[in-house]
Amino acid sequence: MWFVPVILVLLSAGLHAGWNLIVKRHEDKLFSGWLTSLAPSALLAPALVFTGLPAAEAWPILCASALVHSVYMIVLVQAYSHGDLSVVYPVARGTAPLLVALGAPVLLGEQLSPMAVLGIGLVGGGITWLGLSAWHASGTLRALPWALATAGTIATYSMTDKIGVARTHPLAYVIMLLGLNGLALTPYVLWQRDPRRLASLWCRTWPAVVAGGVLSLVAYLLVLTAMRLTQVSYVAALRETSVVFAALLGARVLGEPYGGRRMLASLLVASGLFLLVVAMRG
Secondary structure (H helix, E strand, C coil), X not given: CCHHHHHHHHHHHHHHHHHHHHHHHCCCHHHHHHHHHHHHHHHHHHHHHHHCCCCHHHHHHHHHHHHHHHHHHHHHHHHHHHCCHHHHXXXXXXXXXXXXXXXXXXXXXXXXXXXXXXXXXXHHHHHHHHHHHHHHHHCCCCCHHHHHHHHHHHHHHHHHHHHHHCCCCHHHHHHHHHHHHHHHHHHHHHHHCCHHHHHHHHHHHHHHHHHXXXXXXXXXXXXXXXXXXXXXXXXXXXXXXXXHHHHHHHHHCCCCCCCHHHHHHHHHHHHHHHHHHHHHHC
16 A cells, blocks of 8 residues: 555645645744644634544644744744745645655664665755745745755654654644644734734635635645655655746746756656655565
8 A cells, every 4th residue: 555645645635735825825934834724723623522632642743843933933933024935835745855855763773774865865955956946936035044954944844743643633733733834923913014904915815725724624634644655754744846846836826937957856856755655565
């Protein structure tokens, strides 16, 4: 059943690119990112009646992950405020699996085959190339530090959630994770935004924000389920194929350029994905 986590993560990748597009296009990215966490958790909270609350041993991990996710959302919003989707998203998502591949063997005891290491390197390298080629076209460095900071938070919460989701029901975990993330962000949002502006934004844009939140929740639920089936290093790398979807969306929807370099980088990602799938089968 090696193909089950592959299918789950690739489905998640497409959904993840979709909600990032919604955040990028929104007139207030902080508001959008905040409610992307809070809204789906509130909508799906009744499901906890069937799953129960997360197990007691998962709560310390859950709270730590929620704080990391909150920092992730803040730096992601900053990155999107300074650069294009086709720059920020590839650099952030491409660097993250390389950091996970370095950290997981030490922190989680995972063992990677040489083929898996090569596959992760190709995926991460190809994705980062996508971002750097977009940066070269835009000619600004302002978004790059924020994108790299985002990568650090992605790697941290990926390894944290690998531990947490093994201790409880995945749906209960993701509902509480997004809810705690949204609550942790609330003081920062209220500090940065006038409540009247937030109310006005909600009235005008709530359908798109809620849709993005649901995409985010389903995407991460699929990832957490895959983490229960295989190593986080594989999941982190496979998940970042969402960058190819995001680059195409940026080109088609936002009019951002997608030239020959990005096509070659996408081929590198596809090659890395193939090697990872072969390594997982082994």
